[in-house]
Amino acid sequence: MALAKRIIPCLDVDAGRVVKGVQFVDIRDAGDPVEVAKRYDQQGADELTFLDITATHDNRDTMHHVVEAVASQVFIPLTVGGGIRTVADIRKMLNAGADKVGINSAAVKRPEFVREAAEKFGSQCIVVAIDAKRVSAENEPPRWEIFTHGGRQATGLDAVEWAKKMVAFGAGEILLTSMDKDGTRSGFDLELTRAVSEAVIVPVIASGGVGGLQDLADGILEGHADAVLAASIFHFGQHTVGEAKKKMAEQGIEVRL
Amino acid sequence: MSRIAVIDYGMGNLRSVSKALENVAPDAQVVVSAEAAEIQAASHIVFPGVGAIRDCMSELQSRDLLGLLKQAASEKPFLGICLGMQAMLSFSEENNGVTGLGLFSGQVRYFKQAAAAGLKVPHMGWNQVYQRQAHPLWQGIADTSRFYFVHSYYADPDKTVEIAGESSYAHSFTAALARDNIFAVQFHPEKSQHAGLQLLKNFVQWDGQV
Numbered sequence: 060m061a062l063a064k065r066i067i068p069c070l071d072v073d074a075g076r077v078v079k080g081v082q083f084v085d086i087r088d089a090g091d092p093v094e095v096a097k098r099y100d101q102q103g104a105d106e107l108t109f110l111d112i113t114a115t116h117d118n119r120d121t122m123h124h125v126v127e128a129v130a131s132q133v134f135i136p137l138t139v140g141g142g143i144r145t146v147a148d149i150r151k152m153l154n155a156g157a158d159k160v161g162i163n164s165a166a167v168k169r170p171e172f173v174r175e176a177a178e179k180f181g182s183q184c185i186v187v188a189i190d191a192k193r194v195s196a197e198n199e200p201p202r203w204e205i206f207t208h209g210g211r212q213a214t215g216l217d218a219v220e221w222a223k224k225m226v227a228f229g230a231g232e233i234l235l236t237s238m239d240k241d242g243t244r245s246g247f248d249l250e251l252t253r254a255v256s257e258a259v260i261v262p263v264i265a266s267g268g269v270g271g272l273q274d275l276a277d278g279i280l281e282g283h284a285d286a287v288l289a290a291s292i293f294h295f296g297q298h299t300v301g302e303a304k305k306k307m308a309e310q311g312i313e314v315r316l
Numbered sequence: 317m318s319r320i321a322v323i324d325y326g327m328g329n330l331r332s333v334s335k336a337l338e339n340v341a342p343d344a345q346v347v348v349s350a351e352a353a354e355i356q357a358a359s360h361i362v363f364p365g366v367g368a369i370r371d372c373m374s375e376l377q378s379r380d381l382l383g384l385l386k387q388a389a390s391e392k393p394f395l396g397i398c399l400g401m402q403a404m405l406s407f408s409e410e411n412n413g414v415t416g417l418g419l420f421s422g423q424v425r426y427f428k429q430a431a432a433a434g435l436k437v438p439h440m441g442w443n444q445v446y447q448r449q450a451h452p453l454w455q456g457i458a459d460t461s462r463f464y465f466v467h468s469y470y471a472d473p474d475k476t477v478e479i480a481g482e483s484s485y486a487h488s489f490t491a492a493l494a495r496d497n498i499f500a501v502q503f504h505p506e507k508s509q510h511a512g513l514q515l516l517k518n519f520v521q522w523d524g525q526v
Contacts (some may be wrong), residue, residue, distance in 0.1 A: 061484060063442045063462060075333050100509070105442055136464060136507050153329050158507060181367035183438055183466045184329075231438055233467075262436045285436055315442040315462045 063315040064279050065286035066303050067104035067138075067264060068293045070095055071112045075121045078112070079291050091293040096129045099293065102300035104135065104180060105315060108161070108234070108288060111141030123155045130156025140188055140234070149176055153184065161234055163188040164207040167214055170228055177229025186264075187230035191218035192238040192250060201250050203237075210238040218251065219258050226259045234288070237267040244270025244291070252282030264288050272298055272306040279312050318344040318520050321358035323352055323385070325375040325436035326398065327365045336506035337362070337447070340517040360520060361388045364506075365399030369469075372403050372413035382417065388420050389498055391512050393524040401493065402471060404500055410469050414496035420493050420500070422473035438468045445481045445491045445503065451526060453499050453518045454480075461511040463491070463503035470502060495522030 070077045070092055077089040089095065096107055107129070119142065126139055139152045140161025149160050150167045166173050166187055177185045190210055191203040203218035222233050235255050237248035247265045256263040262285035265278040269289035278287040292298050304314040318341060322334050330348050337346045347354050355361065363385065365372055376382050388394060389404075396404050405416045408424035418423070431437045442462040447454045463483075470489040473479060480499065481492030493500040499519065505512035 061443070062439065062465075066440050131331065131339070134336055134339070135509050136466075136504075154331055156329075156335065158329060158332060172326055182468075183366055183440070232440065259432060259441060260437055262438070262440050285441070302440050 061313055063105070063313050064284075064307065065264075066275065066300050066307075066314070067106045067108050067286055067288040068104050069100045069110060069266070069288045069290045069298065071109045071290065072122060072125060073112050074118055075125060076201065077294065079294050092125045093132065094129045095294070096133050099300055100133045100135060103304060103315065104300045105286070106136040106138065107133065108138040108140065110161070111139065123151060126146050126155040126157050138186055138234075140186070144172075146175060146179055147192060153180065159184045159186050159232070161186045161188040163190065166208050167205060167216065170224065173225055173230055175229040177231070182229045182231035182264075185230050186232045186234050187222075187225040188234040188236065189218060189222060189225075189255075190236045190238050192265045193248070193251070196308060200244070203251050203254075205258060206238055219254050222259050226261050230261060232262050232264065234264045234266060240268025241266075243268050246274040247278045247282055247284075247287075249277060249282040251282050252278060256283040256285070262286060272303050275303050276307045276310050276312060279307065280310065318360055319358045320344055320346045320360045320362060320520060321350045321354050322346065322362045322364060323350060323355070323381065323400075324348045325365075325379055325381060326374070327367045327372050327375060328448045329366065330364060332504075333364045333397065333426045336513060336516055337520065340513050341520040344520055350381060352380075352384055355384050355388055358388075358392070360395070360522075361385075361520075362395045362397065363400040363403075364397040365403060366400060366466075368411055369399065369402060369408045369414045369416070372399055373378060373414055373416065376403070386417060386419070389417075392497060393519065393522045394396070394498045395519050396498070397506070398467060398502060398504060400489065401500035401502055402469060403456045404498075405471055405473065408469060419498060420473050420478055420495065421469070421475060422471060424469050425472050426469055433462060435486055438466055439485045440466045442508075443483045443485065443491075443503075445483050447481050449492055449494065450478050451480055451499070452522050453494075453515055455518050456514050457511050463501075463508040463511060465491075465503045467502060494526070496526065
């Protein structure tokens with residue numbers, strides 16, 4: 060027996076509420092974060108990820124309260140991302156009860172920030188979030204580029220090379236989102252997931268595009284991800300985490316039941 | 317009434333640990349502190365930690381905690397967690413070699429074989445723990461229960477009789493150590509849901525006898 064593959068429900072939080080949009084628009088309310096977190100904990104979620112999707116100053120305090128409230132009732136690892144830009148931001152989130160923070164745009168803007176954060180708090184709590192879009196043409200070898208600002212801004216950075224660089228700088232984990240797939244419910248970008256997972260030594264979380272339980276299993280079996288992240292299939296009662304684990308276990312994937 | 321001191325030496329997320337203790341022991345007093353008086357007054361000591369070993373040992377040294385911790389470890393229920401556990405061994409190969417507290421004779425080693433075998437390092441996630449001895453802290457926890465781990469180094473104690481639990485990642489490694497009133501775990505009980513909370517509950521109720 061060995062290490063279990065993880066299922067991580069993702070809670071997009073806006074002004075203290077869980078929301079879920081499709082490709083960053085059409086936001087639907089999905090409930091109170093503490094209640095949602097407790098439900099996933101009871102269903103057997105292995106970790107939870109909170110993304111502060113607006114990350115304005117006012118909302119930042121709201122987010123600290125959300126994390127504090129969840130951390131006093133849910134005893135599994137919590138990752139918080141969105142608007143993490145300084146060492147002080149990280150310290151505040153960890154003090155609120157987060158175990159890991161996700162760093163995205165701030166890493167693109169200044170990669171040294173990841174090194175400083177990892178030196179200060181340890182690699183185990185530094186997750187670098189990568190939003191990637193396929194930029195190669197149909198007949199070319201696949202290539203993905205990093206985008207920031209919710210997928211609106213191209214950076215010119217190659218996703219696989221960027222992931223390797225972030226790990227060299229101290230990232231303890233990569234949260235990899237396919238911007239092409241996010242919100243489409245058509246499955247992960249498995250080629251992207253596999254390319255990054257095989258390029259780095261640290262765990263990779265596949266994200267973006269889950270529409271059904273088989274997509275989660277495929278992320279592990281074909282994408283070689285160490286963990287799979289999904290939002291809407293859990294938020295609106297379509298499936299439970301327990302059903303997802305059962306589906307994965309049936310295909311020989313090691314899970315925590 | 318239990319009075320639990322969580323040692324605060326600037327390494328890692330102490331809030332998770334204190335919240336979990338408060339959850340399992342609502343009647344206990346939980347203090348997060350590096351004060352000598354608090355450590356001496358406590359009935360139970362929790363020594364957590366995440367990050368790198370060199371910073372850990374130098375923080376302990378600069379806060380004058382080395383002697384206090386050794387003293388506490390010789391007389392009351394004492395629980396090391398993650399880096400806290402690793403700091404309790406004689407020596408760690410992390411950061412080009414760092415001397416530890418020496419509460420357990422042995423080394424802390426990098427997951428070299430796992431990395432060579434293509435496994436991800438850090439070893440991160442839920443892994444099974446095989447209980448290698450009966451112990452009050454395992455009470456009510458099924459053997460092979462999964463706990464949450466996140467670490468790149470593991471303890472390799474000299475005395476196998478001190479191994480309380482093992483897990484596997486490319487090879488067997490020590491997931492828990494025990495001797496007299498000391499227990500130490502590589503995983504994070506405060507993040508291991510039911511099994512982890514049960515272990516913390518057992519610790520708070522433990523009198524240090526085996």
